[in-house]
Amino acid sequence: MSQHRIDDWDDLRFFLAAARAGSFMRAADDLRTNQTTVGRRIERLEAGLGVKLFDRVGRAMRVTPAGQNLLAMAEAMEEAAGNIERDLAGHDRELAGEVTIAAPEGLASFALTRWLADFRLRYPRITLRIKVSNQVVDLRTRQADMALQLAIPLDPRAVGVKVGTFRVHPFGSHEYLTRAGTPAGLDDLARHDLLDHWGYAALPGFDQWRRLTADHPRVVFATDSARVYLEAARAGLGIAFLPVYYARSMDNLRELDLGLSVAMPLWLVSHSETNGAARVQAVFRYLRERFADPEEKRFS
Incomplete structure (x- = not known):
């Protein structure tokens, strides 16, 4: 030495x-x-x-x-x-710098991006980065500053707030239902084309849908992209199991009451070891406010 x-x-x-x-x-x-x-x-x-x-x-x-x-x-x-x-x-x-939000593709596309312009007006010096991920990210290692997720945060150092309810129902396009008929119940789905989303395989609460697609002879399409899944349904490929918060806003989609649905809590999560910066707290607070806005009824 x-x-x-x-x-x-x-x-x-x-x-x-x-x-x-x-x-x-x-x-x-x-x-x-x-x-x-x-x-x-x-x-x-x-x-x-x-x-x-x-x-x-x-x-x-x-x-x-x-x-x-x-x-x-x-x-x-x-x-x-x-x-x-x-x-x-x-x-x-300082209310400046980058903040990364991890979110599933659907929430990133049909919720977060719609709020960005208003956020920029309030916090022009904060740059948002959206990490699209259908997996739970490790906030402790700074893969993201916060996350929107369906899984209950298990880390005792996580700071999780329920911001809404994630609901999923069957939908079909008017074109498809005119051509194939409207199912009156689950039994009728045996005669219809189904569209599957691979992401549902790992989510809790989707057991009934997984059983249905596993045994169904006419699953004609599958993808891991929320936007592609939506467009396949809108194009009339078959009946899809879509999140209500954006599917109800599509004029050419019809919601089907078949006794098949999922309702799960939606969590906004940060980590106590990495959420002390003012810019991170500002984004977290802003998202809580947007989800809690009485006019925002998509997640109620």
């Missing part, structure tokens, strides 16, 4: 406290530790650097000339560290 080496930079914090306090005992009080720990940290620092940093004068500790040199440099490092913390803290307090 080479000489003049600092194995643990945190030892400098103990050195600064001892130099300023004039004794290991008072330094221990300042650091909320014990005198033995302070002494052990100083001894390790001295051994690594190969110099003596303190002389004992009665019950007090006096900094040696080598210690005085180290003190000046350690104080400069402390000041630089403080500047970094203040700069980052100031940046986090």
Whole structure:
């Protein structure tokens, strides 16, 4: 091992406290530790650097000339560290910068993007990034700052708020229903073409739909894209199991009452370790407000 080496930079914090306090005992009080720990940290620092940093004068500790040199440099490092913390803290307090929202394709396309213009008017210095994902993302590792998801957040450090209900019902286009007839119940679906979404295979609550499509002889189309799934239904390929919040707004689609539906809570989730920035809190608050708006009835 080479000489003049600092194995643990945190030892400098103990050195600064001892130099300023004039004794290991008072330094221990300042650091909320014990005198033995302070002494052990100083001894390790001295051994690594190969110099003596303190002389004992009665019950007090006096900094040696080598210690005085180290003190000046350690104080400069402390000041630089403080500047970094203040700069980052100031940046986090600003309503500026990037915020990434993870959301399934349908919610990203038919909900979030419709609100972006209004959001930009309120927060022109915040840039939104939307990560389209049908999987639950790891917010702790900053894959995103927050997420809209159907799964209940299980991480105890997650901050989850229910913002609505995600409802899915059968729909068919007017063109298809005119051609193939309108089913009156689930039994009638055996004579109809069905369209499937692969994303439903991993979602809780879709057991009835999965059983239906698994045994059905006429599943004529499948995709993992919400937008493609919608367009296939609108084009008249067959009957699709579509989210109500956007399917009801399509003029050429008809909602079918077949005793087949899904209703799941929709969660807006952030993580306590990464949601402290003002810009993240502003986006989270904005989305909560939009979902709670009395005029926004698509998720009620």
